[in-house]
Every structure is written in structure tokens, then in C-alpha cells.
Amino acid sequence: MQTNFTAEQLADPHVATSEKILRKCVHCGFCTATCPTYVTLGNELDSPRGRIYLIKDMLENGRPADEQVVTHIDRCLSCLSCATTCPSGVDYMHLVDHARMHIENTYRRPFWNRVTRNVLAAVLPYPARFRMALHAAAFGRPFAGFLKKVRGLEAFGAMLDLAPRKVPRPSPSARPGTHPAAGARRGRVAILSGCAQPVLKPEINEATIRLLTRLGVEVVAPAGEVCCGSLVHHMGREEQALEAARRNVDVWLREVENGGLDAVIITASGCGTTIKDYGFMLRHDAAYAEKAARVSALAKDVTEYLATLDLPQQEMKRVNVTYHSACSMQHGQKITMLPKMLLKAAGFTVRDPAEGHLCCGSAGTYNILQPEISQKLKARKVRNLEATKPDVIATGNIGCITQIATGTEVPIVHTIELLDWAYGGEKPALLG
Amino acid sequence: MEQIGFLPPKAAVLARRDEIVGDLLDLLPEGCLVHETRELVPFETDAFVSYRRVPLAVALPETTAQVAAVMKYCHRYGIPVVPRGAGTSLAGGAIPQEDAVVIGLSKMSRILDIDFANRTATVQAGVTNLAISDAVSPDGYFYAPDPSSQLACTIGGNIGMNSGGAHCLKYGVTTNNLLGVKMVLVDGTVIELGGKALDAPGLDLLGIVCGSEGQLGIVTEATVRLIAKPEGARPVLFGFDSSEEAGACVADIIGAGIIPVAIEFMDRPAIAICEAFAGAGYPDDVEALLIVEVEGSETEMDDMLRAIIEIARRHGVKVVKESQSATQAALIWKGRKSAFGATGRIADYICMDGTVPLSQLPHVLRGTAEIIERHGLRVANVFHAGDGNMHPLILFNANDPEDAARAEQAGNEILKLCVDAGGCLTGEHGVGIEKRDLMRHQYAEVDLNQQMAVRAAFDPQWILNPSKVFPLEGRPAA
Ligand SMILES: Cc1cc2nc3c(=O)[nH]c(=O)nc-3n(C[C@H](O)[C@H](O)[C@H](O)COP(=O)(O)OP(=O)(O)OC[C@H]3O[C@@H](n4cnc5c(N)ncnc54)[C@H](O)[C@@H]3O)c2cc1C
Numbered sequence: 010m011q012t013n014f015t016a017e018q019l020a021d022p023h024v025a026t027s028e029k030i031l032r033k034c035v036h037c038g039f040c041t042a043t044c045p046t047y048v049t050l051g052n053e054l055d056s057p058r059g060r061i062y063l064i065k066d067m068l069e070n071g072r073p074a075d076e077q078v079v080t081h082i083d084r085c086l087s088c089l090s091c092a093t094t095c096p097s098g099v100d101y102m103h104l105v106d107h108a109r110m111h112i113e114n115t116y117r118r119p120f121w122n123r124v125t126r127n128v129l130a131a132v133l134p135y136p137a138r139f140r141m142a143l144h145a146a147a148f149g150r151p152f153a154g155f156l157k158k159v160r161g162l163e164a165f166g167a168m169l170d171l172a173p174r175k176v177p178r179p180s181p182s183a184r185p186g187t188h189p190a191a192g193a194r195r196g197r198v199a200i201l202s203g204c205a206q207p208v209l210k211p212e213i214n215e216a217t218i219r220l221l222t223r224l225g226v227e228v229v230a231p232a233g234e235v236c237c238g239s240l241v242h243h244m245g246r247e248e249q250a251l252e253a254a255r256r257n258v259d260v261w262l263r264e265v266e267n268g269g270l271d272a273v274i275i276t277a278s279g280c281g282t283t284i285k286d287y288g289f290m291l292r293h294d295a296a297y298a299e300k301a302a303r304v305s306a307l308a309k310d311v312t313e314y315l316a317t318l319d320l321p322q323q324e325m326k327r328v329n330v331t332y333h334s335a336c337s338m339q340h341g342q343k344i345t346m347l348p349k350m351l352l353k354a355a356g357f358t359v360r361d362p363a364e365g366h367l368c369c370g371s372a373g374t375y376n377i378l379q380p381e382i383s384q385k386l387k388a389r390k391v392r393n394l395e396a397t398k399p400d401v402i403a404t405g406n407i408g409c410i411t412q413i414a415t416g417t418e419v420p421i422v423h424t425i426e427l428l429d430w431a432y433g434g435e436k437p438a439l440l441g
Numbered sequence: 442m443e444q445i446g447f448l449p450p451k452a453a454v455l456a457r458r459d460e461i462v463g464d465l466l467d468l469l470p471e472g473c474l475v476h477e478t479r480e481l482v483p484f485e486t487d488a489f490v491s492y493r494r495v496p497l498a499v500a501l502p503e504t505t506a507q508v509a510a511v512m513k514y515c516h517r518y519g520i521p522v523v524p525r526g527a528g529t530s531l532a533g534g535a536i537p538q539e540d541a542v543v544i545g546l547s548k549m550s551r552i553l554d555i556d557f558a559n560r561t562a563t564v565q566a567g568v569t570n571l572a573i574s575d576a577v578s579p580d581g582y583f584y585a586p587d588p589s590s591q592l593a594c595t596i597g598g599n600i601g602m603n604s605g606g607a608h609c610l611k612y613g614v615t616t617n618n619l620l621g622v623k624m625v626l627v628d629g630t631v632i633e634l635g636g637k638a639l640d641a642p643g644l645d646l647l648g649i650v651c652g653s654e655g656q657l658g659i660v661t662e663a664t665v666r667l668i669a670k671p672e673g674a675r676p677v678l679f680g681f682d683s684s685e686e687a688g689a690c691v692a693d694i695i696g697a698g699i700i701p702v703a704i705e706f707m708d709r710p711a712i713a714i715c716e717a718f719a720g721a722g723y724p725d726d727v728e729a730l731l732i733v734e735v736e737g738s739e740t741e742m743d744d745m746l747r748a749i750i751e752i753a754r755r756h757g758v759k760v761v762k763e764s765q766s767a768t769q770a771a772l773i774w775k776g777r778k779s780a781f782g783a784t785g786r787i788a789d790y791i792c793m794d795g796t797v798p799l800s801q802l803p804h805v806l807r808g809t810a811e812i813i814e815r816h817g818l819r820v821a822n823v824f825h826a827g828d829g830n831m832h833p834l835i836l837f838n839a840n841d842p843e844d845a846a847r848a849e850q851a852g853n854e855i856l857k858l859c860v861d862a863g864g865c866l867t868g869e870h871g872v873g874i875e876k877r878d879l880m881r882h883q884y885a886e887v888d889l890n891q892q893m894a895v896r897a898a899f900d901p902q903w904i905l906n907p908s909k910v911f912p913l914e915g916r917p918a919a
């Protein structure tokens with residue numbers, strides 16, 4: 010597409026990057042068809058092509074963000090289905106990241122929206138605060154229905170709905186330390202402990218550590234690690250996100266020096282997408298650009314790492330698994346076949362749901378900030394999943410697990426829990 | 442560069458903008474009218490992105506009754522209306538104008554009825570082409586016309602442009618697969634044309650509506666033919682040392698009375714672009730490639746292939762490569778169908794759509810190369826060779842106005858070349874604004890006047906998509 014930027018505007022490296030991205034878009038409209046918000050709302054403004062155009066118009070005119078642009082960008086799930094579809098290779102992710110930053114820097118949100126976002130940014134990335142908030146939610150739950158009806162407060166209602174009824178006890182897996190390999194050591198990895206996941210589902214990293222150490226891999230949970238920054242990054246709070254990235258880069262590179270690392274293992278694909286992007290995010294930071302790129306290269310989804318270990322084919326289990334590919338897995342990291350191949354090798358019968366490319370509506374804090382669209386996407390996802398008559402649903406992202414679990418009776422677990430079970434671990438508790 | 446003109450906006454309509462918006466808000470449910478300036482900008486163009494006009498408002502109705510209400514209102518006040526499906530037109534068919542209300546069908550995307558006994562599907566106009574095939578595929582059927590844009594384009598837009606695709610060589614284009622429509626006329630009257638049967642008594646108005654580019658009314662529902670999937674299908678790649686030889690080979694295949702399902706052509710630049718995107722295993726050491734798809738039982742496919750290979754040998758075919766698996770077959774088509782979009786990775790482009798008699802393919806390919814060279818441009822050719830429907834993609838730099846003007850000029854020369862070779866301006870993309878001013882090159886005055894008279898019978902005020910298809914001068918008065 011033709012673009013209209015002055016040399017002065019292009020001197021801003023963010024604008025320069027976005028201009029290159031915009032130039033690649035040929036306005037063919039293919040991406041609209043696979044965008045969850047377009048298929049739900051039927052308005053081009055809520056489609057990738059429409060958003061690209063809104064962003065282009067805003068940036069070219071050097072305008073501060075306004076209510077209309079913010080409405081449509083806020084509705085974007087950052088699921089990146091559009092990027093998978095686009096034949097022209099338009100890097101929508103970095104364009105919308107830039108737009109979110111621009112919004113955060115130039116737009117004053119309405120009061121309650123600001124409060125909600127501040128609360129989320131102050132709580133979710135910090136496990137201790139998050140745990141406390143979940144306990145508090147138990148008292149708030151009776152008000153959920155009421156809150157959802159008050160304009161501006163819907164998000165708080167949605168939060169209460171999503172909070173689990175029972176909060177698991179703190180798990181030792183989340184504490185810093187080294188988990189030595191059983192038997193001969195064939196590798197050494199760091200594991201990302203994460204922020205919300207260890208509070209909501211500690212069994213995911215427990216299973217990962219059990220399986221990896223059984224397979225001869227030493228697993229370290231380094232001290233000093235913080236939330237990957239994805240949450241604030243998607244809110245456009247770039248400085249906060251970059252600070253988190255720098256902290257983690259330091260922590261992991263220290264491990265590389267003290268003992269070496271084959272990989273940084275991530276068990277939440279949402280975090281994986283962001284950590285794999287550290288190199289890009291910090292590209293203008295002379296002190297960190299190269300280090301961040303190294304860390305991004307080390308970052309691996311747990312299934313990517315397992316695939317290098319040549320796990321043996323196990324006997325068939327007579328368990329029907331429907332695999333839900335998280336957006337951050339299939340579109341963000343382009344990992345599509347690996348998890349299913351691992352599950353098949355582990356003896357499970359694996360099925361794909363229809364419309365597998367569509368988001369479940371979880372999308373980080375989306376289910377809290379955009380409850381209406383999120384609910385519609387959840388219902389659609391659950392319908393497609395249940396149509397495959399699964400014994401269990403498997404996926405690789407905590408956000409999807411929380412979201413889908415509130416919509417179906419079918420148990421949903423992390424892929425790694427099934428793999429751990431198949432290779433000598435315990436059956437996931439949810440499977441009875 | 443702006444060379445193609447639009448009708449000047451009606452001052453009286455522009456002056457009443459706020460009032461019109463207010464009235465339309467009353468006619469439509471919440472969230473179904475776009476009217477803020479910022480939000481109108483993304484509707485200013487379609488896939489013919491070099492031309493742009495911001496509309497007055499965009500209505501996104503949810504029902505036929507709402508379409509009729511908006512249409513009736515606009516008719517009463519003489520407000521131009523531009524129908525819009527997915528906005529993938531390559532001819533600028535869905536580009537609005539400043540005084541126009543766009544009626545977008547994107548919220549009307551439900552499949553209403555699937556009738557396997559009669560092999561028909563009835564859908565709302567905003568349903569995408571591929572969604573129909575997806576819905577009936579588990580039962581062994583498909584909807585045949587397959588524009589490369591089938592993932593996104595709507596059935597309403599397909600009817601507007603009488604769209605075609607790779608597999609139309611055997612199954613025909615939209616008009617051959619359309620059985621009936623529900624349509625809102627310019628004054629808001631709702632009519633039905635055709636039905637579930639292949640032919641209806643009386644005048645074939647459906648035939649006129651198909652390809653009318655949103656100028657006779659707004660289609661809100663369509664009934665289309667479903668076709669049973671063949672027993673098997675196999676794409677085979679044929680590589681040649683020159684585009685002319687490949688073109689001549691196509692002419693001979695069809696000349697011998699052999700009709701495969703598809704014969705697609707790509708030249709070297711197009712092969713490189715598609716291979717980089719899809720990794721389909723297209724040969725990389727040939728100047729031109731034909732994708733020939735045969736279908737039927739194993740013996741039927743083998744027989745047809747043998748005959749085609751023999752003809753190809755006479756034209757010095759260099760490589761013959763059969764797809765080895767269903768996955769590879771899918772990649773071969775994915776590469777082909779993504780050709781235009783994937784071209785966006787290397788340059789901006791405009792896509793021509795001239796159609797020529799098959800015997801003229803080599804001549805027109807040569808002429809195209811000369812025109813492109815004379816203008817100092819680059820071209821990639823990828824098209825439906827079996828139909829003689831050529832799509833030279835003229836590559837240029839949209840940020841360089843001179844380059845863009847050159848591309849447009851070269852495009853016009855290529856289309857004239859097609860017409861002079863006994864062909865026509867458009868095979869499947871429609872006239873839109875892009876080829877509007879070349880219509881006089883295509884048609885004698887009396888012929889064009891007759892078409893305009895029919896058009897005016899449906900819409901005497903010329904308010905439906907008025908800047909398109911017919912040259913702006915010499916239109917019959919209302
Ligand atoms: C990458 C790419 C590849 C393409 N490949 C092909 C191809 O292989 N074959 C092919 O034929 N075309 C192709 N096209 C062109 C385009 O996709 C077709 O013309 C398509 O039919 C347009 O559908 P749409 O829904 O996008 O309609 P739009 O572009 O929105 O509109 C097209 C025309 O139809 C009118 N219209 C739309 N909806 C209605 C309605 N409900 N009632 C009345 N009029 C209506 C509009 O006013 C306009 O004149 C391609 C386009 C792109 C971008």
C-alpha cells in the first residue's frame with residue numbers, strides 16, 4: 010500500500026518499522042476471513058485490514074489516539090490469526106504493538122477503564138499479590154452478576170467469574186532452585202516459573218519438571234526471574250515491559266554462564282511468544298539488543314524441546330484427546346504439529362476441532378477487558394471442541410485452560426500433563 | 442496520478458450529511474451504522490487500493506428488511522449507494538464516493554439452508570465463497586467457482602462480478618452455478634429471481650443480475666448449485682523453457698477437445714514468488730509452468746494425463762511432476778491461490794484481467810512483455826490459462842507517483858492489446874472503475890447504449906454504484 014510519511018516522521022524508529030510493515034499490505038482482505046472479531050461482529054473496523062487502516066491513518070497524520078481508534082484496537086485479541094493468513098507477510102504483531110504504545114502515550118482512558126487496567130497491571134504479574142486477589146475474589150463473587158450490569162464495571166464482574174473457586178496451595182516448583190536430572194545428565198534447561206500460572210495451576214510446571222528430570226535433563230528455576238512482561242506489553246506499557254525483559258535477560262544469561270543452558274523452557278505459549286520477541290523489543294537498546302536476541306534464540310516451548318529428545322512410541326491408551334492450539338502457539342510461535350505428534354507418540358488418539366484457527370477469547374486480559382466478545386468466542390470454541398466428543402482437551406497455554414474450563418464439563422489439561430503421565434508420571438488429577 | 446475520474450459528489454447530498462446520518466441511525470439497530478470520519482476512512486477503498494474515496498456513511502444491516510429500508514430512504518433523496526461485500530474487488534467495484542452510503546453485507550453471513558436432495562445451498566449474501574464449500578464438504582459436496590480470494594470474498598460480491606477461478610474451466614463461473622437470488626431493488630422493493638431449478642420460465646433476469654456490479658440492486662440472499670466431489674483429483678506440474686511454448690501447449694490441449702478441471706499458468710517471476718510463500722515444490726529452472734488438474738477415477742485421470750503429456754512433449758516440455766500426496770496437492774493450490782498477495786512481499790502491483798482466444802496466448806504474452814519493457818517495469822504472469830483469462834501483475838512502487846502512472850498506462854495498453862487480439866477487457870474481475878473508460882474501446886456505441894438502457898430501466902436515477910462500469914459521458918438521461 011502507498012504510505013504518506015515525512016522524513017521527519019520516519020526518523021522515529023517505531024514509525025519507520027511500522028511504515029515498512031504497512032508498505033507490505035496490499036489490501037487484499039484475505040485476513041478478514043480468519044479474524045475472530047470480524048467473524049463475530051461483521052464490521053471491517055474490527056478486522057485486521059480495518060485496524061491496519063485505522064493505524065495507518067493515525068500514524069500518518071501524527072494524531073493522538075482517539076476514542077474510535079482505541080475502541081477497535083482494544084477489541085483486537087492479538088491472536089495473530091491474521092498474520093498466519095496474510096500471504097503478503099504483513100507483520101501485524103509489531104504494528105499493533107506500536108499502536109498500543111501510541112495509545113498508551115497519547116490517550117487518556119475513561120476513569121473506570123483506567124482503574125481496571127492499573128489494577129490488572131499491578132496484580133497479575135506478581136504471584137503473591139495475585140494469590141491474595143484470588144482469595145479476596147471469593148468474597149466478591151456474589152456481586153459478580155451485579156457488577157457485570159454496571160457500565161464501566163463489567164470488567165470486575167468478569168474477573169470474579171474467572172477466579173477459581175479453590176486456590177491451590179503454593180507449590181515448591183515455583184521456588185528458585187535446581188532439580189537435578191535422574192541418572193545421566195543429557196541436558197540443562199531453565200524453566201520460566203511464570204506469574205499467574207504457578208498460582209492457578211502449579212501442576213503444569215510440576216509435571217514439566219518431573220518429566221524432564223526423568224528424561225535426564227537438569228531443570229533450574231533461577232532466582233530473580235519476573236513476569237515475562239507480556240501482560241503490560243499488550244497494554245502498550247512499553248517501559249514496564251522492557252524493564253521486565255531486561256531483568257529476565259540478565260537472570261537467564263547468568264545461568265548460561267554458570268552451568269550453561271540448552272534452552273529456556275516455557276510452558277505458557279503466551280509468554281513464549283513474548284520472550285521470543287525480546288530480541289525485537291530491545292533492538293534499540295544498545296546495552297541489551299544482542300543479549301536479548303540470544304535469549305530469544307534460547308526460548309523454547311516445552312514441546313519444542315521435548316521433540317529434540319526422541320521420545321519412544323508408547324502403547325495406545327484409548328483416550329481421545331482434542332488438541333486446542335492456543336493462538337500464541339499456532340499463530341504467534343507457528344508451532345502447529347509438534348504437540349500433536351508428541352501426544353500421538355505418547356499413545357493418545359488426537360483430534361482437531363473445527364475452526365481451530367479461531368481464538369477462545371482468553372487472550373491475556375481480554376476476557377476481563379472485553380467480556381462480551383470473549384464470551385461469544387468461548388461459546389463458539391466450546392461448541393467446536395465438544396463436537397469432537399473428547400475425553401479430555403489438551404492445550405499449551407494457561408489462559409486458554411482457565412477460559413475454556415469455565416465453559417465446559419470436559420476436563421482440560423496442559424499437554425505436558427498428559428505427556429508426563431504417558432512417560433511414567435501420574436495421571437492428571439482432573440482425569441479421575 | 443489520479444486519472445480515472447469519479448462523478449462529482451452531489452452538493453445537495455453533502456449538505457444534508459448530518460440529517461442523513463440521523464435518519465439512518467433511526468433505521469438501523471445499534472452498531473450498524475458507521476459515520477464518524479475516522480471510522481469511514483478504512484472503507485475508502487477495496488483491493489484496487491490506488492483509488493480512494495471516503496463515503497458519507499456505511500450501513501451494515503443485519504436483515505433484508507433493513508437493507509430495503511436504507512435503500513428506500515436513499516432512493517427517496519437521490520443519495521448514491523455503493524454495495525460492498527468483502528471489498529476484495531481488483532477493479533475498484535466497491536470503492537465508494539463522497540456522497541454515497543455504502544451498504545455492506547458483512548453482518549449477513551448466515552447459511553440459511555442446505556438441501557442435498559436438490560443439491561442447493563441458500564445463503565445470505567455476506568457468506569464467504571469458501572464457507573459454502575466448508576459447510577458441505579463433510580457430505581462430499583462443494584461450490585464450484587473458486588476465485589483465488591475465495592477465503593474472503595462474499596457470494597454477493599461474486600454475483601456482482603460474475604467471478605471465476607481456477608476450476609471454472611470445467612464447472613463454469615458464478616453465473617453457471619447460481620440458481621436464484623433475493624434482491625432489493627433501488628426503490629426498496631424486495632424481489633426474488635430464479636429458484637432451486639436450473640432454468641426458470643420467463644426472461645432470464647438472473648443472468649443480467651449476475652455480473653451487474655451492484656448497479657441493478659442489492660443481493661441479500663443467493664441459492665447456488667452444489668456439486669458432488671469427484672472420486673479423485675490430481676494437480677500435475679508441467680515446466681517449459683518459454684512462456685510462448687507453454688501458451689501454445691494450452692491452446693493445443695483445449696484444441697484437442699481435452700477439458701481438464703484447471704489449467705493455470707505461471708511465469709518465472711510468479712513461480713519464484715509462489716514457491717517462496719508456499720514451498721510447493723514448483724520447479725525453479727523453467728521459464729513457465731502449467732498446473733494442470735485432472736479428476737475422476739484413477740483410470741480416467743491416467744487416460745487424460747497421458748493425452749496431455751503427449752501434447753506437452755510436442756511443445757518441448759522440460760519437467761512433468763505429479764503431486765505425491767494430498768498435502769503437496771494442497772500446497773500447489775495454496776501457492777497458486779496466494780500468488781497476488783504473496784506478490785505484495787516484493788512490490789505493489791495492479792492486476793490485469795484481459796481474456797483472449799487461446800490461439801492468441803503466445804502473441805499476447807509476447808506483446809505484454811514488450812509493453813512492460815518499454816515502460817521500464819516488471820511483470821509477473823499468473824493466470825487461468827485454460828480460459829485464456831490473463832492476469833499480468835504489473836509491479837511498481839506505490840510511493841512513486843511516476844512509477845504508478847507508468848504502471849497504469851502499461852495496464853491500459855495491455856488491455857487494449859487483449860481487445861485487439863479478439864478478446865475482452867475482463868474475464869472475471871469486472872469493470873469497476875478500472876476498465877470503465879476502456880469500455881468504448883471494447884464496444885460499439887449502439888451496443889454500449891443498449892446495456893445502459895437496461896441498466897437505467899432498473900435504476901433511472903443512476904444512484905446505484907454510479908461511477909462504475911459505464912463511461913461517465915453519454916449516459917442516457919434519467
Ligand atoms: C488476491 C485476490 C485474488 C483474486 N482472485 C480472483 C479470482 O481468481 N477470480 C475472480 O473472479 N476474482 C478474483 N479476485 C477479485 C474479487 O475477489 C472478486 O471480484 C470477488 O467476487 C469480490 O467479492 P467481494 O465480496 O469482495 O465484493 P466487493 O469487492 O465488496 O464488491 C464487488 C462488486 O460487487 C458489488 N457487490 C458486492 N456485494 C453485493 C451485493 N450483495 N449485491 C449487489 N452487489 C454487490 C459491489 O458493489 C462491487 O461492484 C481476487 C481478488 C484478490 C484481492
Ligand code: SF4
Binds near residue numbers: 046056087101
Ligand atoms: S490479531 Fe486476531 S483479533 Fe487482532 S486483527 Fe489479527 S486476527 Fe483479528
Ligand code: SF4
Binds near residue numbers: 034035061094096098
Ligand atoms: S491479508 Fe495481508 S496484505 Fe491482505 S489485507 Fe490482510 S494484512 Fe493486508
